[in-house]
Amino acid sequence: xxxxxxRRVLIMILxxxxxxxxxxxxxxxxxxxxxxxxxxxxCTDQTIELNxxxxxxxxxxxxxxxxxLTGLFFGRTYGVGPGAVVCEAPxxxxxxxxxxxxxxxxxxxxxxxxxxxxxxFVIFLIGGVAVGVYSALRRGRWQDKTVMxxxxxxxxxxxxxxxxxxxxxxxxxxxxxxxxxYVQPWDxxxxxxxxxxxxxxxxxxxxxxxxxxxxRSQMLxxxxxxxxxxxxxxxxxxxxxxxxxALRAGLTPIVTAAGLxxxxxxxxxxxxxxxxxxxxxxxLAVAAVLDPDLAVLVGVTLITAVFIIxxxxxxxxxxxxxxxxxxxx
Amino acid sequence: xxxxxxxxxxAVSFPTEDGVVKAVAGSSFSxxxxxxxxxxxxxxxxxxxTAQAIxxxxxxGYADITGRIVFDGTDLLALDDDEVRRxxxxxxxxxxxxxxxxxxxxxxxxxxxxxAVRVHNKVSKSEARARAVDALHRVGIPSPDKRANDxxxxxxxxxxxxxxxxxxxxxxxxxxxxxxxxxxxxxxxxAQITELxxxxxxETGTTLIIIxxxxxxxxxxxxxxxxxxxxxxxxxxPVRDIYYSPQHPxxxxxxxxxxxxxxxxxxxxxxxxxxxxSLINLPSGCVFHPRCGQREDVPGDLCRQxxxxxxxxxxxxLVRCYLAxxxxxx
Numbered sequence: 029x030x031x032x033x034x035r036r037v038l039i040m041i042l043x044x045x046x047x048x049x050x051x052x053x054x055x056x057x058x059x060x061x062x063x064x065x066x067x068x069x070x071c072t073d074q075t076i077e078l079n080x081x082x083x084x085x086x087x088x089x090x091x092x093x094x095x096x097l098t099g100l101f102f103g104r105t106y107g108v109g110p111g112a113v114v115c116e117a118p119x120x121x122x123x124x125x126x127x128x129x130x131x132x133x134x135x136x137x138x139x140x141x142x143x144x145x146x147x148x149f150v151i152f153l154i155g156g157v158a159v160g161v162y163s164a165l166r167r168g169r170w171q172d173k174t175v176m177x178x179x180x181x182x183x184x185x186x187x188x189x190x191x192x193x194x195x196x197x198x199x200x201x202x203x204x205x206x207x208x209x210y211v212q213p214w215d216x217x218x219x220x221x222x223x224x225x226x227x228x229x230x231x232x233x234x235x236x237x238x239x240x241x242x243x244r245s246q247m248l249x250x251x252x253x254x255x256x257x258x259x260x261x262x263x264x265x266x267x268x269x270x271x272x273x274a275l276r277a278g279l280t281p282i283v284t285a286a287g288l289x290x291x292x293x294x295x296x297x298x299x300x301x302x303x304x305x306x307x308x309x310x311x312l313a314v315a316a317v318l319d320p321d322l323a324v325l326v327g328v329t330l331i332t333a334v335f336i337i338x339x340x341x342x343x344x345x346x347x348x349x350x351x352x353x354x355x356x357x
Numbered sequence: 358x359x360x361x362x363x364x365x366x367x368a369v370s371f372p373t374e375d376g377v378v379k380a381v382a383g384s385s386f387s388x389x390x391x392x393x394x395x396x397x398x399x400x401x402x403x404x405x406x407t408a409q410a411i412x413x414x415x416x417x418g419y420a421d422i423t424g425r426i427v428f429d430g431t432d433l434l435a436l437d438d439d440e441v442r443r444x445x446x447x448x449x450x451x452x453x454x455x456x457x458x459x460x461x462x463x464x465x466x467x468x469x470x471x472x473a474v475r476v477h478n479k480v481s482k483s484e485a486r487a488r489a490v491d492a493l494h495r496v497g498i499p500s501p502d503k504r505a506n507d508x509x510x511x512x513x514x515x516x517x518x519x520x521x522x523x524x525x526x527x528x529x530x531x532x533x534x535x536x537x538x539x540x541x542x543x544x545x546x547x548a549q550i551t552e553l554x555x556x557x558x559x560e561t562g563t564t565l566i567i568i569x570x571x572x573x574x575x576x577x578x579x580x581x582x583x584x585x586x587x588x589x590x591x592x593x594x595p596v597r598d599i600y601y602s603p604q605h606p607x608x609x610x611x612x613x614x615x616x617x618x619x620x621x622x623x624x625x626x627x628x629x630x631x632x633x634x635s636l637i638n639l640p641s642g643c644v645f646h647p648r649c650g651q652r653e654d655v656p657g658d659l660c661r662q663x664x665x666x667x668x669x670x671x672x673x674x675l676v677r678c679y680l681a682x683x684x685x686x687x
Contacts, residue, residue: 254458260414262473263446276463352508353462
C-alpha cells in the first residue's frame with residue numbers, strides 16, 4: 029500500500045510538470061501582447077520594448093518556460109538595476125497590474141474559496157447521500173417521486189438564477205440577512221456565517237441534486253446484491269443492513285464524484301462568488317480575464333489543475349481503503 | 358413423528374408489470390426434527406421462493422404470502438417482521454448458492470462471522486471473534502486464526518462456501534436451509550461440501566432443508582424428498598420411494614434424465630419434452646399436463662380441466678396426479 033502511494037505520488041509530480049508546460053505554452057500562444065498590457069496609460073514603443081525585455085518575452089517560448097520553471101523553485105527577478113522586481117520562490121509569476129506576486133494574490137483569495145467549498149461540500153454530501161438513501165428505501169412511493177422531482181429541478185436550474193432569487197427574497201425583500209460582505213471567520217465569525225450561509229446553501233442545492241440521484245441508484249443496485257440477502261439472513265436489523273452493508277458497497281462512485289467535485293469547487297465557484305461578492309479564486313480569475321492579467325490567469329489555472337490532480341490521487345487511495353479487492357498486494 | 362417444520366398450503370405471488378407471478382401455489386410439506394428434506398425441481402419451480410418465505414426474506418410489502426409455516430410450534434407468517442428477524446440467523450439459518458457474491462466483498466470474513474454472533478448474543482468483540490475463529494475451525498478451514506483476517510476474494514470457492522456454512526451454523530440453529538449449496542462449486546469441491554454438511558448435521562442434530570437439482574446430492578443426504586413443479590409440490594415421499602417407486606410422471610421424467618454410470622449399456626438420456634411453464638400464465642388443470650406423456654391414461658380431458666389434489670398414496674407418500682391411486686395400488 030505504501031509503495032503504491034509512493035508510485036502514485038511520483039506519477040503525480042511528472043503529471044504536474046507536464047501540466048505547467050501545457051498551461052504555459054497554451055497561454056503564450058494567446059494573441060495578447062503582455063508587454064503592451066503591462067505598460068500603463070502613457071506608453072511609448074520604447075517602454076513596450078523595455079517591458080518586453082524585463083518580462084523575458086524577447087526570448088523563445090522554451091527559454092521562457094525554463095525561466096518560469098526555475099522561478100517556481102528558486103524565485104526570479106524581473107529586470108535589472110534599481111527598478112528590478114524580485115519574485116521569491118515559489119514564484120508563480122508577478123502581476124504588474126496589481127504589483128504583487130501571483131502567489132500572494134492567490135493566497136489572499138484562497139480562504140474565501142476554501143470556506144465556500146468546504147461548507148457546501150459538507151452540506152451537499154451529507155444531505156445528498158441521506159436523501160438518496162431515503163429515496164431508494166421508498167422506491168416508487170410518493171416520497172421517492174417527490175424527491176426525484178425536486179432534485180431534477182435543482183439539477184436543472186442554473187446557479188445564477190437560484191442565487192439571484194435567493195438574494196432578492198432573503199436579503200432584499202425579507203431582510204433576513206444583511207448584504208453579503210466577506211470577512212475572515214477569525215475576525216468576525218457572526219458576519220462570516222451571515223455572508224456564507226446563502227452561497228453554501230445555493231451551491232449545496234445544485235450539487236446535492238446530483239448526489240441524491242447517484243446515491244439512490246447506487247443503493248437500488250446494491251440492495252439487490254446477494255450479500256445483502258446474507259446480511260438479512262443473519263438477522264441484522266434493516267438499518268444495519270442499509271448503512272453498514274448496502275451503503276458501504278455503493279460508496280465507491282460517490283467518493284469519486286465527491287473528490288473531483290470538491291477539487292473543482294476549490295478552483296473557485298466563479299458565478300456564485302461574483303453574485304455574492306466573495307473574494308475567492310473564481311472572482312480573481314474573472315477579473316484577470318477582463319483586465320486582462322495573463323500572469324494571474326496562468327497562476328490560477330495551474331493551482332486549479334493541481335487541486336484536481338491531488339484530488340484524483342486522494343480518490344484513488346480512498347478506493348483502496350474502501351474496497352479491499354483493489355488493494356495492491 | 359411430529360413435524361418440526363410444517364408448511365401448509367403456502368402461496369406466494371408477486372405483482373409485476375407483466376402480470377402477477379404466482380411463484381408458489383399450494384405448497385405443503387413437513388420435516389421432522391433432525392431429518393433432511395430435499396426440495397427438488399427445475400429453475401422457476403418455486404424452491405428458492407419457498408425457502409425465502411420460510412426465512413422471512415421476502416419483502417411482505419411487495420410479495421403476497423398466504424398459508425401457514427409452522428416452525429417448532431410457531432406460525433412464522435403470524436409474526437411481525439422484527440420477531441422473524443430475531444429468529445433469522447439464530448434458530449434458523451440459510452446458505453446460498455454463490456458464496457462469492459453472498460459474502461460482503463468489503464469486510465474480513467472473521468468480522469462477518471463475528472457480526473452474526475453479536476446480533477443475537479450480548480458478547481464482547483473478542484469473545485465474538487473467538488467464536489468466529491472456532492466456527493472456521495469446525496468447517497475445516499486451516500489456520501483459522503489467520504484466515505479470519507482474509508477478505509472473501511482471497512479464498513477459493515470451496516473455502517468461501519465453508520465460511521458461509523460456518524456463518525450459518527455459528528449460533529447453532531435448529532433449522533438450516535441450504536439453497537443449492539454446491540451448484541456454483543467445482544465438481545471435486547462439491548463432494549467435500551456435501552460431506553461436510555452431512556458431518557456437521559450428524560454432530561449438531563440440525564434439521565436440514567436442502568434445495569437442489571442434483572439428484573446425486575439428494576440420494577446422499579435426504580431422508581425425505583419434495584419434488585416441485587410450477588410452484589406446486591407434485592410429489593413428497595421418503596427418499597427410497599422417490600428413487601424406487603416414483604409416482605408422478607414429472608418425478609419419473611426427472612429420474613430418467615439422469616445419466617447412469619454404473620450400467621454397462623450405453624443408454625440415451627431421456628429428457629422431459631417442452632419447457633417449464635410461465636408463472637404468469639400457468640396451464641389450466643394440472644400444471645404439468647402439456648409436457649406429460651401419461652395424460653392419455655387419464656379418462657376424459659381431466660388433466661386439462663381440473664388440477665389434481667395432493668393425495669395420500671400410502672406410507673408417507675403424497676402425489677399430485679390422477680394416476681397416483683392406481684400407481685399406489687400396484
